Amino acid sequence: MVRFGVIGTNWITERFIDGAKQVDDFSLTAVYSRTKDKAEAFAAKYDVGQTYTDLDEFAQSDIVDAVYVASPNSLHAEQAIRCMQHGKHVIVEKAMASNSKEVAAMIKAAKENNVLLMEALKTTHMPNFEVIKNNLHKIGTIRRYFASYCQYSTRYDKLKDGTVLNAFDPKFSNGSLMDIGIYCVYPMIALFGKPNKWQANAHMLYSGVDGQGSILFDYDQINGMVMYSKISNSFVPSEIQGEKGSIIIDNIQSLSKVEIRYNDGTIEDIAEPQVENTMFYEAKAFITLIKENKKQSDINTFAVSLQTAEVLEEARKQFGLVFPADKA
Structure with missing residues (x-):
């Protein structure tokens, strides 16, 4: 079994879990949220006993092998990198990060810590x-x-x-x-x-x-x-x-x-x-990569994620949208 922790307690996380539950090797073992009430309420839906409100404690958890990140885009890079630094495989909801600089930092962290990182853009796995x-x-x-x-x-x-x-x-x-x-x-x-x-x-x-x-x-x-x-x-x-x-x-x-x-x-x-919940395909692909000890998807590759981030970033600049994260 691949033991998952999730970051984010919104509908997209529920959708991912419901799709991933169709994969035999999926197990949900932990929930992280910045607020205790949200974490416990979400965990109760799936009969999960362990919740966290401290990101470092979550990242260091010995009951988590992989993490699904579905927080706001501006938090993706920090949360994913923290988890990867503690040996966790990470699948990050699209968009992977705020900009190409953050995506590059995430890829660097994955390589340095010898873990799998994949952007959760489901379409390409269907x-x-x-x-x-x-x-x-x-x-x-x-x-x-x-x-x-x-x-x-x-x-x-x-x-x-x-x-x-x-x-x-x-x-x-x-x-x-x-x-x-x-x-x-x-x-x-x-x-x-x-x-x-x-x-x-x-x-x-x-x-x-x-x-x-x-x-x-x-x-x-x-x-x-x-x-x-x-x-x-x-x-x-x-x-x-x-x-x-x-x-x-x-x-x-x-x-x-x-x-x-x-x-x-x-x-x-x-x-x-195709199955009704098409997030099943990205979950299955990610779990298969973990079990095969691969550190990068051959479909949602680092190159595609980085190039997409570069295109989106330049497009935003052209119509005048600069995020606070772009100035960091």
């Missing part, structure tokens, strides 16, 4: 992402990547009423790009590498973060475009366009439906069945 990669050759020379993820946030209603929650607070290194825009950018880099250049724009909210935005990317032979939003919905599919056809993706975040539409009008359904 069966249908592998399907997309394996079928790219069918559409000929790739010419365009387009991804859209626009999902109206109920937290935006709170913001309009004057309450700034974590999701829209720059001190937590949040905003639309960091929260959901990354679902568009990360797969592009995983498939095609880091672009040569990019141009970003965004609509900024009074709280100091972006509510929505778009980015144009240039490769040698490919144009890329992503659009994302937490203040509006979109029902437009994503697609990868080639000279012989296009791969149509119903939702870049879930990949539940994938098909190829060829230039001659024929349509090929290439999607495979």
Whole structure:
């Protein structure tokens, strides 16, 4: 069994645990929160007896082998590095950190302490992402990547009423790009590498973060475009366009439906069945890496995480969003 401790007591942690429980070798043994009441209430849901409010005590725990970090983005680097310094393997919720400097420091800590570090970007571990990669050759020379993820946030209603929650607070290194825009950018880099250049724009909210935005990317032979939003919905599919056809993706975040539409009008359904809680796939991949004594994912590699952080950071600079963490 791989004994997990979790940092963060929100819905995404619950989602991860519910997905990870489908993996035979997963065991939840400890919960960390900055407040005792939250830690104990969350632990009670899963019949976990050990809770921590001191990060050092949690990191040194002898009942924890691996840690899932799902705190606000601004806390990821410090918490992950502290855990890795005490020999814990770490899977960190996306975005991996506030900026590329923090991501580089996390990678350095993983190497120095000989532990596994992986960004919890679930999409790239899903069966249908592998399907997309394996079928790219069918559409000929790739010419365009387009991804859209626009999902109206109920937290935006709170913001309009004057309450700034974590999701829209720059001190937590949040905003639309960091929260959901990354679902568009990360797969592009995983498939095609880091672009040569990019141009970003965004609509900024009074709280100091972006509510929505778009980015144009240039490769040698490919144009890329992503659009994302937490203040509006979109029902437009994503697609990868080639000279012989296009791969149509119903939702870049879930990949539940994938098909190829060829230039001659024929349509090929290439999607495979996926489990309902798709966080299962990242949990399974992470646990498998631990059991195989590997220190880096060959899918969510250090290079992809670092390149994604560099792209997001430069995009934010272009539309004027600088986090407090960027000045540290």
